[in-house]
């Protein structure tokens with residue numbers, strides 16, 4: 340069980356959580372409530388770290404941020420994962436059933452074979468013929484049972500490969516921010532930990548922030564805001580290739596982490612990203628009006 344709070348503790352947390360939601364004008368829907376509850380209870384260090392950082396920087400704590408924290412750091416055991424586990428369970432139990440039956444058939448076959456052999460009599464050819472007929476019959480049924488087992492094993496093998504692919508896709512989807520296709524913060528934390536434990540010497544970090552993005556949302560709507568975010572993210576990604584890790588760290592914030600890179604190289608990449616984003620042109624499909632230039636700041 341995830342939450343072991345007593346009624347009194349949960350009541351206390353409820354008050355604190357509602358206070359936080361009210362202060363930031365966030366509706367108390369299940370996502371916002373869940374994230375803020377974890378934050379107040381200090382039970383999720385990733386949520387605490389991100390929210391503390393954003394609060395300290397005076398960032399807007401909005402539903403976009405709540406949703407991304409929920410997806411990145413809470414939503415792990417979802418329906419899809421459970422369905423995969425159920426499928427694995429089915430494959431295992433079906434194969435086990437067939438294997439148990441095949442084992443029983445084999446033992447049966449061996450004892451009938453033993454018994455038949457002892458009954459074979461050179462003098463009594465009629466009895467011997469009956470015994471042999473019975474052995475032929477039982478051998479053929481044994482063959483059928485082995486064929487069924489083989490088929491079940493082949494099906495299990497195919498299903499296992501299919502499930503493995505689903506697990507891989509699922510694992511990947513948990514690491515990727517859906518809107519931008521960049522990595523999410525949980526991958527950032529894991530990757531940096533891995534680099535540090537592998538003694539990577541210089542890790543360069545380029546923080547990229549879209550300028551006045553709130554105005555784009557306010558003036559042109561969230562859908563256009565989303566398109567802009569996604570296109571800028573693609574640009575960011577295109578300058579990183581395989582050499583670094585492009586991450587969406589917040590609503591309109593990205594981070595490029597590059598292992599074994601010096602400040603000069605990082606500066607060059609930051610400048611390329613800045614220029615590349617400025618070259619992007621956005622046109623409002625409804626009225627063909629060109630949108631103002633999108634600019635980014637990087638540090």
Ligand SMILES: Nc1nc2c(ncn2[C@@H]2O[C@H](COP(=O)(O)OP(=O)(O)OP(=O)(O)O)[C@@H](O)[C@H]2O)c(=O)[nH]1
Pocket residue numbers: 398399401403404518548549550551552553554556560561562563564565568589590591
């Ligand atoms: N469309 C869209 N907007 C988002 C998303 N996530 C966050 N936002 C919005 O991004 C805006 C960020 O606003 P601010 O933090 O004030 O940043 P800014 O307007 O870029 O201001 P500066 O950073 O100071 O230039 C807020 O209006 C958020 O609601 C998202 O996934 N999609």
